[in-house]
Amino acid sequence: MKRCSAMHAFAVLPDDATIHDLEFSTPRPEGRQVLLKVMRAGVCHTDTHLREGGYDLGSRGHMSMKDRGIQYPMVLGHEVVGVVEQVGADVASVSAGDVRLIYPWIGCGTCRQCREGHDNRCAAGQNLGVARHGGYAEYIIVPDEKYLVDIEGLDPSWAATLACSGLTAHSAVDKVLPLEPDEPVVIFGAGGLGLTAIAILRARGHRNICAVDVAERNLALARDMGATSTVLSGAGSGAADIQRAAGGPASAVVDFVNNGATATAAFDALAKAGTMVQVGLFGGEVTLPTAMLALRMIRIEGSFVGALSQLQDLVRIAKAGELPTIPVSERTLSAAEVSRALDDLTAGGIAGRIVLTA
Structure with missing residues (x-):
């Protein structure tokens, strides 16, 4: 070069x-x-x-x-x-x-x-x-x-975010759908990635989305993007609060924080045969009961950004006006x-x- x-x-x-x-x-x-x-x-x-x-x-x-x-x-x-x-x-x-x-x-x-x-x-x-x-x-x-x-026709500032936060959310949602539209899906973290995931879930017809975050301002934005329920995370809150807000155990959880506390709550909030997608890089570790993984048939999957073809698909969705902007x-x-x-x-x-x- x-x-x-x-x-x-x-x-x-x-x-x-x-x-x-x-x-x-x-x-x-x-x-x-x-x-x-x-x-x-x-x-x-x-x-x-x-x-x-x-x-x-x-x-x-x-x-x-x-x-x-x-x-x-x-x-x-x-x-x-x-x-x-x-x-x-x-x-x-x-x-x-x-x-x-x-x-x-x-x-x-x-x-x-x-x-x-x-x-x-x-x-x-x-x-x-x-x-x-x-x-x-x-x-x-x-x-x-x-x-x-x-990206012709798209706002370049918003379009820039599609390369990571948009693509990461799109790829993670691909790992939990298809589900019945009213099955609970829980999103940990209502920052840029979580908000995008909520928008994508709504764009794909999902109706039961619970957002979990430590900031009420982020939860307000999550509701604006289409979250049907929210949980303010903090001392004293846990999986039972999430299940209550979502109307039952979660069929899927996408964790855009992925530290020890959120991963533990995500596992405990899941329904039998539920899917846990770990995305965030905040770090730490989690201890899980191995017998319960088998008995509850839990699937845990890591997700890192996405493929070029998925970014191309996401841009097509955005151009069609089917993806709300964050x-x-x-x-x-x-x-x-x-x-x-x-x-x-x-x-x-x-x-x-x-x-x-x-």
Whole structure:
């Protein structure tokens, strides 16, 4: 990959939570590569964990990104909409000036999962904003034109969130449906992902959705998005409150928090033969009675983002006007605003999603 002029990027260094304004050489695309000028970059809880250097594994300690071979400085940002600046010689589907949403969950391209279209399952993932420089920058290079999705007619700030929060919610909902429309489905966490999941469930005709969150403001938004019942989580609340609000044991639970407390409550709230989808990366661990897994026939499944085909499906749903928009707060793309946005997410209390605009 040849290089040309300089660009600014807002990056983290190892063992340093500061967001640094650094200068990099602007990549020049070759082959099927595409260079885009960043227009929008969504801010995700995953970015807060990456800035911290890894993930909490409970009694197993801490999973360090540095020890896993992630290269620093790291330019975060994986919810990106950009305008095509330059294309490689073999690119045929886009040209300069086209606005595209980027699918960032890029695999090695050669393993079975990648060949079958499941880049997000690749054990050697090259995800943008993690293993490759992401969207908190002036420009971003995408390794193949196939990872670009046309969002014509959509608000670019909202569209940016579809690459992660939208896709993650869509993929998780796929793992619990189909169900009878009135069977209880419980959503833990009514932030950007949870609100999107509620909107998708409603768009797909589901009528019994219970949202659980620690903030009443988030629960109010959940009701606006279509939740039929809500539970304010806290000291003294638990699975019995959730089942009572939902009208009975849950046929499925999607946990967008996924810490020890929520995972325990999710398991206890489930009906026999229920499904528990674990999405969040807040960390910790949970102890479950193994006999009850068998006796109650509980299915537990982890879910990490989704496939390119699922993002394309989600964008089609959005273009058809069948996906309600979630609240989006716009801020300027800069080192200071990246830092402030990550601090705000870490502290909690953000309604919907933050999107940085260039």
